[in-house]
Amino acid sequence: MFKLMIADDEARIRRGIRKAVAWEQFEIEVVGEAEDGEMALSLAQKTCPDIILLDICMPFLNGLELITKLKASDKECMIIIITGHDEFEYMQQAIKLKIFDYILKPVNKESLKDAIARAIEELKKVRDRRNYLDWVNKQFDNNINTLRHSFVNSWLSGNMPFEAVVNELKFLRINIDNNVGILIIKVLDRFNTEVVSKKWDNRLLSFAIINICYEVLGDFEPIFNYVDNEDNIMIVFNIDNPYEWINIGTSIEEKILKHLKFNILLEQRRISNGIVGIKQAYKSIVNVINEKAMLKPVVLLAIKYIEGNYFSNDLSLEVVAEQFNANPSYLSRIIKQETGSSFIDYLTNLRIKKAIFIMDDPTIKIYQVAEMVGYSNQHYFCKAFKKVMGISPTEYRGGSGIG
Structure with a gap:
């Protein structure tokens, strides 16, 4: 009527x-x-x-x-x-x-x-x-995840022009600001063979991991997720608090291990140039993850322990070796063989990388940054920073290190 x-x-x-x-x-x-x-x-x-x-x-x-x-x-x-x-x-x-x-x-x-x-x-x-448009919109909403996956796959694996990427993002309601974070997760099958064979298929596992990630991310506002052909899980999200963001990966890894009983490889990166930087970051991170996945088990476990405890100023080769009942000299040698870096160099580079994330927050003092990444002495932190970056923390924060 x-x-x-x-x-x-x-x-x-x-x-x-x-x-x-x-x-x-x-x-x-x-x-x-x-x-x-x-x-x-x-x-x-x-x-x-x-x-x-x-x-x-x-x-x-x-x-x-x-x-x-x-x-x-x-x-x-x-x-x-x-x-x-x-x-x-x-x-x-x-x-x-x-x-x-x-x-x-x-x-x-x-x-x-x-x-x-x-x-x-x-x-x-x-x-x-109106009925036709409602039907079209309903069909779009029902299939938006499939459309997004297809687009992201074409974007990251092909040579889609920038203008086309921008138009597709707008059409698919994906809003990407300049300051975003990217997480990529890979399940370590060789550490989880029994669990995978008994309970999970890849699609269900990816779904469960993404749900955990979204729960941990909370206020960081996930923008979109993507699972590539190698089952690497990527999540892109907004970053508001640079310091809190650096610990997100550790929290996600712990929660996945606790609830799903899976060991994973997780790499995260902050991107300040939005759409342009996502594709490059994705390829770079996947390469890092694939290289880590090829490491010998003891080295991989040692690296994961270091990455989860880098902020402890008591962290040492002996402490890590003790976690895996390994000889410190043997562990030192095999880490060098597999990664190309000594234990101390690997730890130092990791700490400086984390420090750079924290320094994006101008309210945090240099001495506080040093303490947050495991240095009890600011002078030693500044020395290590300059050795890795070529400039002091103060110069970097002033803009010299931004390239």
């Missing part, structure tokens, strides 16, 4: 319009009458009519003012003006307001029926278009 409202200050005309048409034949219900403009506005807001028969000259609020207010409130309805021959100047203004039609007084039944029939035909077209 369509809803119709009659607004005219003459009761005689309102009664005549009601009796002039067998409204049920048009599938129309007359939802109300109004004798002045203010009453008509209130009634229209309450009943949301599809068609309004509207006198152009009414007290308190004339027809033109009423139409303007209805348009401003996004009321979509077919407005048919009822007007006299001497009101043509008003009609010109009404036409500019995009009324559907007008009928001259005295109201002729056939003219009224013809206007109503055409309004109903137009309303049906509008409904059909």
Whole structure:
């Protein structure tokens, strides 16, 4: 059923319009009458009519003012003006307001029926278009994850032009700011063979890991996720707090191990150039993860322990070796063979990388940064920083280290 409202200050005309048409034949219900403009506005807001028969000259609020207010409130309805021959100047203004039609007084039944029939035909077209768009939007919403995966796969593995990437991101409702974080996770199958074979397939496992990541990320606002053809899980999210962000990876790794009983490799990176940097960071991180995945088990476990405890100023080769019942000299030698770095160099580089993340927050003092990454002595931290970066922490924070 369509809803119709009659607004005219003459009761005689309102009664005549009601009796002039067998409204049920048009599938129309007359939802109300109004004798002045203010009453008509209130009634229209309450009943949301599809068609309004509207006198152009009414007290308190004339027809033109009423139409303007209805348009401003996004009321979509077919407005048919009822007007006299001497009101043509008003009609010109009404036409500019995009009324559907007008009928001259005295109201002729056939003219009224013809206007109503055409309004109903137009309303049906509008409904059909709206129903189609609703269907399209529903289909889009139902398939958006598949569309996003397909796009991200093409973006990261192909040579999609920048403009095309921007357009697709907008179409798929993916909003990427300049300051974002990227996490990539790889399940270590050789450490989890028994668990994988008994409980999980790759798709279900990825889903469970992504859910845990989103739970840990919390206020960091995940933007999108992606699982590539090698089952690497990537999550891109906004970064508000640089210091809290550096510990996200450790928290995720601990929670996955606790709840899913899986060992993983996790790498994270902050990107300050948004869309441009994501593809490059993705490829770089995947290469790092693949290199780590090829390490001997004892070296990989040692590295994971270092990355989870880098902030302890008591961390030493002996402490790490003790965790795995390994000989310190043997562990030192095999770490050097597998990674190309000595234990102390690996630890120092990791600490400086973490320090750089923290230093993005200008409220944290240099001595506090040093303590946060495992240095009890600021002087020693500055010396280590300069050895790795070529400049002091103060120079880096001043902008010299930003490239």
